Amino acid sequence: MKTVTSKLCLIVFFVISMISLDGFVYAARPAPSGGTLTGKVTVAGTRTVIAGAAITATGTTGTFSTVTGSKGTYTMVLPAGTYTVTCAATGYNTATSSATIKDGIKSVLNFALTPATVTTGTLTGTVNNSVSGTAIAGATVATATGGYSAVTDTSGAYTITSIVSGTYTVTASATGYNVLTQSATITAGATTTLILNLTPTGAAVSSLTATPDSFAEGSTASVGLNAVVTGTVSSYTWSQTTGPKVPLLTIDASSATADVSTLEVAAESDLAFRLTVTGSDGLDSFRDVVVAVQPMDMLPFLGQNVQIGGSSTATAKFTAGGVTWALFNVGSQLKATPVGMVKGPVYTVVLPGAVFDIEIMSLNGITYAIAAAGNAGVAVVNVTDPTLMSIVSVTPVNYYQTGITFTDTGGTIWYNNTIMSDTAPVVALATDGVNLYIADFAFGIHRTALANVIGVSGPVLEADGTLKIDAEACTLQFAGENPWGGPLSLKYFGGRLFAGLNALGLGIFDPATMQQVGRYNLYTDEARLEDYFGPMAVTASVGS
Structure with missing residues (x-):
C-alpha cells in the first residue's frame, strides 16, 4: 500500500510540475537552419573548371555572394526562399539561373560558361611637336564618335582602352598648336599605335x-x-x-x-x-x-617759297568740282593744291610709305588716287574732295620666285634659290582701265584687276594678307649675287606694257599673257656685245 501511494505521489508531482500558472509549457522547436546551394563552374562543352568565378544569389532575404575555388566549386548557405543566381568570370559570358532553397535541403546548381567574344581594342601613342620633335604634355586626344578621349602625360604619351572595334576619326589638340585630324582603325583584342605630330600655330602682325x-x-x-x-x-x-x-x-x-x-x-x-x-x-x-x-625752325635760305631739290617723286593732275588740282608728294606725304597763277592752299594726307607714282581713277562717282607706296604696297586715297582727302586702303604686295641661280663673290654657283617677300617695293603703276599693273623693283611686274584694288568691298587679299595678284612676270636677270632688271617705270600704250628695266633697257610686254614680246637698249657702241643679251645697239631692236 505504501509503495502504491509513493508511486501515485510521484505521478501527481510530475503532472503538477508540467503546469504553470499561465497554462502548459512546451519545449521550443529548433530554429530553421536554411538550405545549402552548391555547384561547379566549368567551360561550356569541356570539363575545364573555372576558378575565381563570382556567384551571386539575390532574393527577398538579401543578396549573397561567393567565388569558386581552385576546383571550380562553390557552396553557399542561404535562408529558405527563391533566388536569382548569376555566375560571372573574366573572359566569359555571364550566366543567370534560378534556385529554390528549402530548410535543411542541399540544392545543386552548376554553370557552364561560354567564352566571351572580345569586341574592344586599345589606342595608344604619343603627341609631338612637328617642328622640334619634342613631346607635348597636356594634349587632348579624342575620337569624333564614341566619346573616347585621353590627355597626354609629361612624356606626351596617351592610352585609350575599351574602344569598340571600328574606324575612327581621331583629333589631337593642344594650346599653341593647330588641331590635327587623322584616322585610326581599332581591332578587337589588339593595340593600335597612332603617333600625332602637331604643327605649332604661327604668329602674324x-x-x-x-x-x-x-x-x-x-x-x-x-x-x-x-x-x-x-x-x-x-x-x-x-x-x-x-x-x-x-x-x-x-x-x-x-x-x-x-x-x-x-x-x-x-x-x-x-x-x-x-x-x-x-x-x-x-x-x-x-x-x-x-x-x-x-621741322619748326626752318628759315628760307634763298627766299620765300624757294626750294632746291626736295623729295617729290610723283605728280598727277585731275579735276574736282570744275577746278584743276595738282597732286604731288613730299616723301610719304600726299599733297593736293589747286592749279593757278596764285599759290593756293595745300591739303595733306600721310601714307605709310614714300610715294613713287600716282594713277588717277574714277569709279561710281568717286575719284581715287592710287599710289605706289614702296614697301607699304598700293595705297588708295579718296580725292573726290581734295580738301578732305582720306586713305581708303593700303595693301602690301608679295612676290615669290624659285629656281634662282647666281654666283657669289667667291665664284661658287648657287642653284635653285628662292626670293620672296610680303612687302614688295612698289615703285610704279599703270592701268588700262580694267587692270592695274604694278612695278615691283625686287621682282618684276604684277597684274591685278582694278576691282581687286578699289572694289565695293575693299581690296581683295591673298591668304597672307597681301593684294590678290592675277598674273605676273619676273623680269630679273642675275649677274653675280645682284639682280638686274627690276622695273623702275611702267606705261600702258597701244595695247602694250612698256617697262623701264634699269640696266636691261626697255622691256615690252603683252598685258594679256604677261610675256615679254620686245626689248630695246641704248648702247651707243654699235659693236658692243653684251654677254647675257647679245647686241643691242641704238639702231637695232630685239624682239618684236
Missing part, C-alpha cells in the same frame, strides 16, 4: 598703327605704336628702321612708345618703326609704320 602718324617737332612728347597680333607669339622685337633715332620703350607684343620729346629735324623726315614677332612655329612676321616729322 595683322596691323601696325602710330598715334599720331605725323607731327611737327616739339608738338608732342611721344608716339604710341599699337599692333594687332594673331597666333601664338614666342618672342617679339620692336625696332626703328629709318629716321633719326629716338628712344623706344617696349610695353608688350602689341604696343610700344617712341619718345620724341627731344627730337629735332633739319628737314622733313620719316620715322619708321617695325614690330617683328616669332611664332611657336619658328617663323617670323613683321610690319612697319611710318611717322612723318616736320
Whole structure:
C-alpha cells in the first residue's frame, strides 16, 4: 500500500510540475537552419573548371555572394526562399539561373560558361611637336564618335582602352598648336599605335598703327605704336628702321612708345618703326609704320617759297568740282593744291610709305588716287574732295620666285634659290582701265584687276594678307649675287606694257599673257656685245 501511494505521489508531482500558472509549457522547436546551394563552374562543352568565378544569389532575404575555388566549386548557405543566381568570370559570358532553397535541403546548381567574344581594342601613342620633335604634355586626344578621349602625360604619351572595334576619326589638340585630324582603325583584342605630330600655330602682325602718324617737332612728347597680333607669339622685337633715332620703350607684343620729346629735324623726315614677332612655329612676321616729322625752325635760305631739290617723286593732275588740282608728294606725304597763277592752299594726307607714282581713277562717282607706296604696297586715297582727302586702303604686295641661280663673290654657283617677300617695293603703276599693273623693283611686274584694288568691298587679299595678284612676270636677270632688271617705270600704250628695266633697257610686254614680246637698249657702241643679251645697239631692236 505504501509503495502504491509513493508511486501515485510521484505521478501527481510530475503532472503538477508540467503546469504553470499561465497554462502548459512546451519545449521550443529548433530554429530553421536554411538550405545549402552548391555547384561547379566549368567551360561550356569541356570539363575545364573555372576558378575565381563570382556567384551571386539575390532574393527577398538579401543578396549573397561567393567565388569558386581552385576546383571550380562553390557552396553557399542561404535562408529558405527563391533566388536569382548569376555566375560571372573574366573572359566569359555571364550566366543567370534560378534556385529554390528549402530548410535543411542541399540544392545543386552548376554553370557552364561560354567564352566571351572580345569586341574592344586599345589606342595608344604619343603627341609631338612637328617642328622640334619634342613631346607635348597636356594634349587632348579624342575620337569624333564614341566619346573616347585621353590627355597626354609629361612624356606626351596617351592610352585609350575599351574602344569598340571600328574606324575612327581621331583629333589631337593642344594650346599653341593647330588641331590635327587623322584616322585610326581599332581591332578587337589588339593595340593600335597612332603617333600625332602637331604643327605649332604661327604668329602674324595683322596691323601696325602710330598715334599720331605725323607731327611737327616739339608738338608732342611721344608716339604710341599699337599692333594687332594673331597666333601664338614666342618672342617679339620692336625696332626703328629709318629716321633719326629716338628712344623706344617696349610695353608688350602689341604696343610700344617712341619718345620724341627731344627730337629735332633739319628737314622733313620719316620715322619708321617695325614690330617683328616669332611664332611657336619658328617663323617670323613683321610690319612697319611710318611717322612723318616736320621741322619748326626752318628759315628760307634763298627766299620765300624757294626750294632746291626736295623729295617729290610723283605728280598727277585731275579735276574736282570744275577746278584743276595738282597732286604731288613730299616723301610719304600726299599733297593736293589747286592749279593757278596764285599759290593756293595745300591739303595733306600721310601714307605709310614714300610715294613713287600716282594713277588717277574714277569709279561710281568717286575719284581715287592710287599710289605706289614702296614697301607699304598700293595705297588708295579718296580725292573726290581734295580738301578732305582720306586713305581708303593700303595693301602690301608679295612676290615669290624659285629656281634662282647666281654666283657669289667667291665664284661658287648657287642653284635653285628662292626670293620672296610680303612687302614688295612698289615703285610704279599703270592701268588700262580694267587692270592695274604694278612695278615691283625686287621682282618684276604684277597684274591685278582694278576691282581687286578699289572694289565695293575693299581690296581683295591673298591668304597672307597681301593684294590678290592675277598674273605676273619676273623680269630679273642675275649677274653675280645682284639682280638686274627690276622695273623702275611702267606705261600702258597701244595695247602694250612698256617697262623701264634699269640696266636691261626697255622691256615690252603683252598685258594679256604677261610675256615679254620686245626689248630695246641704248648702247651707243654699235659693236658692243653684251654677254647675257647679245647686241643691242641704238639702231637695232630685239624682239618684236
